[in-house]
Amino acid sequence: MKLKFITLSLVFLSFQLGIAQLNLASWNIQHLGKSKSKNNIAYMAEVLRDFDVIAIQEVVAGDGGAQAVAQLADELNRKGSKWDYKISLPTQSSPYSSERYAYLWKTSKVKLQGKAFLDQNYVNEIEREPYVIRFLVENEQITLFNFHAVPTKKQPEGEVKHFKNYPSLYPNETLVFMGDFNLVDHHTVFNPLKKMGYALAFKGEKTSLKMKCDTQKEGDCLSKVYDHFIFPQNKIKILDQGIVRFYKDFDDIKLARKISDHLPIWIQLETN
Numbered sequence: 001m002k003l004k005f006i007t008l009s010l011v012f013l014s015f016q017l018g019i020a021q022l023n024l025a026s027w028n029i030q031h032l033g034k035s036k037s038k039n040n041i042a043y044m045a046e047v048l049r050d051f052d053v054i055a056i057q058e059v060v061a062g063d064g065g066a067q068a069v070a071q072l073a074d075e076l077n078r079k080g081s082k083w084d085y086k087i088s089l090p091t092q093s094s095p096y097s098s099e100r101y102a103y104l105w106k107t108s109k110v111k112l113q114g115k116a117f118l119d120q121n122y123v124n125e126i127e128r129e130p131y132v133i134r135f136l137v138e139n140e141q142i143t144l145f146n147f148h149a150v151p152t153k154k155q156p157e158g159e160v161k162h163f164k165n166y167p168s169l170y171p172n173e174t175l176v177f178m179g180d181f182n183l184v185d186h187h188t189v190f191n192p193l194k195k196m197g198y199a200l201a202f203k204g205e206k207t208s209l210k211m212k213c214d215t216q217k218e219g220d221c222l223s224k225v226y227d228h229f230i231f232p233q234n235k236i237k238i239l240d241q242g243i244v245r246f247y248k249d250f251d252d253i254k255l256a257r258k259i260s261d262h263l264p265i266w267i268q269l270e271t272n
Helices: 038-048 066-079 155-169 190-194
Strands: 020-031 053-060 083-087 099-106 131-137 140-148 175-180 199-200 209-214 219-222 225-233 236-243 265-271
Touching: 020 038, 020 066, 020 131, 020 140, 020 225, 038 066, 053 066, 053 140, 053 175, 053 190, 066 083, 099 131, 099 140, 099 219, 131 236, 140 209, 155 175, 155 190, 225 236
Parallel strands: 020 053, 140 175
Antiparallel strands: 020 265, 053 099, 083 099, 131 140, 175 225, 199 225, 209 219, 236 265
């Protein structure tokens, strides 16, 4: 396998004096666990090294998942910055669909506030309850919700409809929702949050990989518009955003899919 390690197009800005800025990434890393080789994890670290905070979905709940996250953190620590991480308990869903979430962050960029936890408000309605963490960014606190919805055939909108209640459940906090929602950005289930002043960072941005690239469309390899950031416009400004097209580093889409069937998404945010 020939790896052509990517260079991110954005030269990321760090914290500027008096302004709380954060480079935040989210990635559904398919079956992150024993199935990932040492080389796979080293590659992931190369892809993710320039971000400040990373939210990961689909960490294997059983043996190997937590160890893979620890290996990823170890690889990131070899890149010149000090990283820390937290891994959730398995979600309270069926054994077949249960998984873990993870956060990794540069300790020089953010400070952990309290304990990360799986939200219990809708544990009976949401199969894989969100993983919540609070960080201090400069002097501003931000609360992140890491989420992986049920597949489309199981109607993820039935889970996402409860998100409109989180701002009142976590009053006076700056909430950012992220992850794999298995829903397009224009789905009506997002309308209540939009009416409350929240916005989705991406519009029509495909973030999952096809099984085969479409040679009739100049090698189009992307499939669904499923991964999102949702943020309060009155508290957060998006300075830049994008997806990491890591599959271009591989000669065959099948090799890329050994890393994941989703692309990392990222935003550079500034608190108002």
